Amino acid sequence: MKRLLVILCLALFPMAEMSAQINHKHYVLMGKIDLSKENYSDAIKNFNIAIVAKPNDFEGYFLRGIAKFSLGDYTGAVDDFSRTLEVHPLYVRAYHYRGVANDHLSNYADAMSDFKKAINLDPFSEELHLASGSTLMHLKDYHNAVAEFDTALIINPENANAYISRGIAKRYLEDLDGALEDMNSAVYNDYFNIEAIVRRGMIELEREEYREAMADFNSALRMDKDNPLIYFNRAVAFLNLGDTAAALNDYEKVNILDQRNALTYFNRAIIYSQQKDYDVALALYNKVIEINPQNIYGYFNRGVLYYQLKQWDNAEDDFTRVIELFPDFIDAWMNRAVVRFEKNDIKGAEQDQWQAKQIMAFVSEDQANIDSLYNHYSKMDFNKIISFESDFVDGNRQKTLIQFSDINIRPRGSFIVNVTNKDNCYLDATLSQLSQSNRLNGKMAYTIDDLFDENRKSCLNDSIVNSVDNPSLRTFLNGMYNLEIFNFQRSESLFTSLLEDPVLGVYAGINLSVLQNEKAELSIQDKAYDNSIYITQKRATEIEPISQERPDYRQSLNTITEVLDKNKKNPIVWYNLGNIHLQMQEFNQAISDYTKAIQYDPNLAEAYYNRALTLIYLNDKNKAIKDLSKAGELGIQEAYVVMKRFIE
Numbered sequence: 001m002k003r004l005l006v007i008l009c010l011a012l013f014p015m016a017e018m019s020a021q022i023n024h025k026h027y028v029l030m031g032k033i034d035l036s037k038e039n040y041s042d043a044i045k046n047f048n049i050a051i052v053a054k055p056n057d058f059e060g061y062f063l064r065g066i067a068k069f070s071l072g073d074y075t076g077a078v079d080d081f082s083r084t085l086e087v088h089p090l091y092v093r094a095y096h097y098r099g100v101a102n103d104h105l106s107n108y109a110d111a112m113s114d115f116k117k118a119i120n121l122d123p124f125s126e127e128l129h130l131a132s133g134s135t136l137m138h139l140k141d142y143h144n145a146v147a148e149f150d151t152a153l154i155i156n157p158e159n160a161n162a163y164i165s166r167g168i169a170k171r172y173l174e175d176l177d178g179a180l181e182d183m184n185s186a187v188y189n190d191y192f193n194i195e196a197i198v199r200r201g202m203i204e205l206e207r208e209e210y211r212e213a214m215a216d217f218n219s220a221l222r223m224d225k226d227n228p229l230i231y232f233n234r235a236v237a238f239l240n241l242g243d244t245a246a247a248l249n250d251y252e253k254v255n256i257l258d259q260r261n262a263l264t265y266f267n268r269a270i271i272y273s274q275q276k277d278y279d280v281a282l283a284l285y286n287k288v289i290e291i292n293p294q295n296i297y298g299y300f301n302r303g304v305l306y307y308q309l310k311q312w313d314n315a316e317d318d319f320t321r322v323i324e325l326f327p328d329f330i331d332a333w334m335n336r337a338v339v340r341f342e343k344n345d346i347k348g349a350e351q352d353q354w355q356a357k358q359i360m361a362f363v364s365e366d367q368a369n370i371d372s373l374y375n376h377y378s379k380m381d382f383n384k385i386i387s388f389e390s391d392f393v394d395g396n397r398q399k400t401l402i403q404f405s406d407i408n409i410r411p412r413g414s415f416i417v418n419v420t421n422k423d424n425c426y427l428d429a430t431l432s433q434l435s436q437s438n439r440l441n442g443k444m445a446y447t448i449d450d451l452f453d454e455n456r457k458s459c460l461n462d463s464i465v466n467s468v469d470n471p472s473l474r475t476f477l478n479g480m481y482n483l484e485i486f487n488f489q490r491s492e493s494l495f496t497s498l499l500e501d502p503v504l505g506v507y508a509g510i511n512l513s514v515l516q517n518e519k520a521e522l523s524i525q526d527k528a529y530d531n532s533i534y535i536t537q538k539r540a541t542e543i544e545p546i547s548q549e550r551p552d553y554r555q556s557l558n559t560i561t562e563v564l565d566k567n568k569k570n571p572i573v574w575y576n577l578g579n580i581h582l583q584m585q586e587f588n589q590a591i592s593d594y595t596k597a598i599q600y601d602p603n604l605a606e607a608y609y610n611r612a613l614t615l616i617y618l619n620d621k622n623k624a625i626k627d628l629s630k631a632g633e634l635g636i637q638e639a640y641v642v643m644k645r646f647i648e
Contacts, residue, residue, distance in 0.1 A: 024050050024054040024057065024060075027046045027050035028046070028050045028063070031043045031047045031064075034046060034067075035066060035070075040067040040068075040070045041071070041632070041635070041640075043063070043064075044064055044067045044632070044633055045635065047063055047064035047067065048064070048633065048634075056087055058084045058087040058088040058091060061081075061084045061087070062080065062081065062084040062097075065078075065079075065081045065101075066097065068080060068632070068633070069097065069101055071643075072640055072643050073628070073629045073632055073639075073640060073643060074104040075105065075625050075626060075629050076629030076632065077097070077098075078098055078101045078102060081094045081095075081097055081101065085098070090121060092121045095115070095117045096114070096115070096125075096127070096131060098114050099112075099113075099114030099131055099132075099135070103131075103134065103135045103138060108139050111135045112136075115128060126152040126155040127152075129151045129152040130149065130161060130162055132148050133146075133148030133166075136148060137168070137172070140172075142169045142170075143173070145169045146166055146170065149169065150166070153166070158189045159189070160186040160189045160196055163182045163183070163189065164182070164183065164186045164199055167180070167181075167182030167183045167199065167203070168199065176203060176206060176207055180200065180203050183199050186200075187200060192223065194223055194227070194230075197223075198216070198217065198220050198227075198229065198233065200216050201213040201233060201237075202233055204216065205236060208240075210237050213233070213237045214234065214237045214238075214241070217230050217234040221234070228257040228258040231250040231251070231253045232251070232264060234250050235247040235251045235254070238250060247271070248268065248271055251264050251268045251271075252268065255268070260291050262287070262288045262291040265284045265285075265287045265288045265291070266284070266297065266298065266301070268284050269281045269282075269284035272284065273301070273305055273308075278308065282302070282305055285298055285301060285302040288302075296326050296329060299318045299319075299322045300329070302318050303316075303317075303318030303319045303332075303335060304335065306318060307338070310342075312339055312343045313343075315339045316336060316339045316340065316343070319335050319339065323336070328359050333352045333353070333356035334352070334356045336349075337349040337350075340352060409613070409638065409641065409642055409645070411579065411582060411609070411613050411614075412609055413448045413449075413450070413579070414513075414517065414575070414576040414579045414580075415448055415510065415514075415572050415576060415606075416446070416449055416480075416483075416511050416514050417444065417445070417447075417480075417507040417511055418447050418480055419441065419442045419443065419444055419459040419460055420445055420447050420459060421441075421442045421443075422445075424447075424635070425446060426446040426572065427443070427446070428446075430503065431443075431445055431446075438468050439464075439467055439468075441459045441460070446510075446572050448606070451483065451484060460480060460481045460484065461481070462481070464477070465477045465478050465481055472498060472503065473504065475498060476494070476498055476504050476508060478494055479495045479498070479508070479511065483511065488518070488519055492512060495508040495511050495512040496508075496512060505563075505566070506563055506567045506570060509559055509560065509562065509563035510560070510572065510573065513556045513560040513563065513576060514556070516555045516556035517580065517583075520551035520552050520555070520556060521551050556580055557577075557581075560573060560580060561577070564577060569600050571596075571597040571598070571599075571600040571601035571607070574596040574597035574600065574607075575593070575594065575597040575604060575606060575607050575610075577593045578590045578591075578592075578593030578594040578607070578611075579610065581593055582610065587617065587618055590611075590614050591611055591614055591615065594607045594614070604634075605631050605635055608634065608636075608639075609628070612642065613642070615627065616646055621646075625643065628643050629643075
């Protein structure tokens with residue numbers, strides 16, 4: 001409720017008076033404590049209040065930027081670090097961290113500009129030279145990256161991270177000897193630096209020094225037994241030493257610790273397929289595709305497996321999916337041709353063979369054609385269809401970070417006006433007045449309620465409703481109570497009777513529209529249920545396909561539109577209208593409605609969140625990430641999950 005009270009107070013009191021009532025230092029301190037505990041969403045809430053109390057203090061913006069960065073909201077972090085620099089233009093750490101955030105966003109020129117400004121202010125910071133070198137590595141400028149790491153080591157010759165970074169750069173320069181020497185120096189200067197030991201093991205893998213690599217991975221695991229990256233690399237060492245069973249054990253350990261690591265499921269599937277354990281391999285490929293539904297290799301390898309199992313239709317479907325994602329994948333055309341021959345689809349097989357030959361001829365004509373081919377796909381987010389999700393973050397760590405949560409991502413529902421004790425609700429002056437002047441078991445507010453939730457607890461009953469003296473309010477509460485107990489017709493009648501009420505008409509209209517929406521959804525479910533009963537009584541030859549009928553939302557739409565005509569500045573009405581247009585798959589109109597809701601209430605988190613999901617569906621990810629950042633800042637933690645899963 002803190003956030004909502006702040007919104008209300010800002011509307012009711014002058015800023016100076018509001019600021020005097022909030023202890024700025026207290027909320028900054030509470031936010032810092034949350035940061036130290038990795039409670040980043042709670043930290044943002046505290047910094048929000050601190051910023052309201054003292055909007056010209058740079059610390060609140062800077063620390064909120066740190067919290068957003070930790071949640072993977074790099075765009076939001078850049079914005080907050082920029083606000084920090086507007087207030088304090090010489091704050092080196094803000095340039096430093098904004099540069100790191102820009103690097104994560106692949107804004108490398110901006111990152112280098114930030115690091116340059118920071119280094120001009122503090123030329124003897126080894127961390128700034130390390131950060132600058134890391135961005136140069138992302139730009140594949142490995143020679144200048146090495147120079148930056150050299151500078152960091154001149155400033156501090158014992159900096160293990162500088163040796164690690166320089167070693168990685170040397171590895172990309174194909175100087176494996178120099179890379180190994182740097183990793184040895186990193187371990188020498190920080191014997192308990194797990195990354196140094198693991199990185200040394202990875203260099204040893206490339207040098208085919210498998211037993212030395214194994215020793216390093218074992219040593220690292222003694223210090224961190226829950227690190228999936230170590231198990232993954234040790235599995236590679238086991239494979240090269242010929243111990244497939246041990247490799248599988250380590251891969252399985254990775255997936256126990258990191259259940260969304262698609263790369264490891266993929267590697268396990270390959271091994272089980274080679275061992276002709278097709279059922280296990282198939283289950284693992286299914287998991288890969290569940291996590292990475294656009295990955296061509298998951299479909300391609302599963303298609304090969306289906307071919308081996310002589311499941312021709314499934315194999316054809318998978319190769320077709322590969323072609324849809326990457327139309328120039330020659331092997332997919334050839335494999336689908338083979339499958340179609342098996343299905344006696346001679347014409348289809350010949351067409352696939354012809355298409356494969358056309359692609360091969362194009363690539364063979366000129367080496368430049370290969371580059372132009374891949375340049376074309378790079379513009380279509382090519383990495384999304386070839387890379388596997390593989391964060392190598394252990395399960396315990398994932399549990400503490402909201403962005404790794406495995407939740408069902410869906411739009412936020414529509415608001416109703418109800419009596420509630422919840423904190424996550426919205427108030428306006430009229431609702432506050434109604435709550436204060438009547439004896440209610442809670443407060444009247446806009447809430448998003450799942451009426452079908454078995455754990456839901458109502459604040460209303462007959463005695464509370466009947467104790468209200470105001471007859472119009474009593475009618476409204478009676479309508480809400482009947483809605484809660486699913487007396488839809490009675491509830492609809494009561495809300496309809498109040499539509500012209502000068503005080504309660506807007507609230508009755510909002511609830512009536514939501515009720516009509518629910519009825520439309522339930523009507524389709526009832527028809528599907530009736531059909532399922534009906535067709536089971538028929539013979540198989542008489543069964544008719546069930547039509548994919550969609551709910552008729554027109555009644556709900558008409559009601560909320562009429563409410564809007566009288567309440568054009570009510571953000572909740574615009575938001576609910578957006579939800580109806582979203583259900584009707586009128587996506588651009590939904591975006592327009594959510595934008596109006598935000599215009600009238602810039603703190604309506606649900607409008608930012610639903611607009612972001614709609615933008616993602618329309619593949620406008622640049623705008624979506626800004627909305628997700630704002631939704632997360634305003635308290636919707638799922639926004640960080642969406643960023644992690646769909647934006648990165």
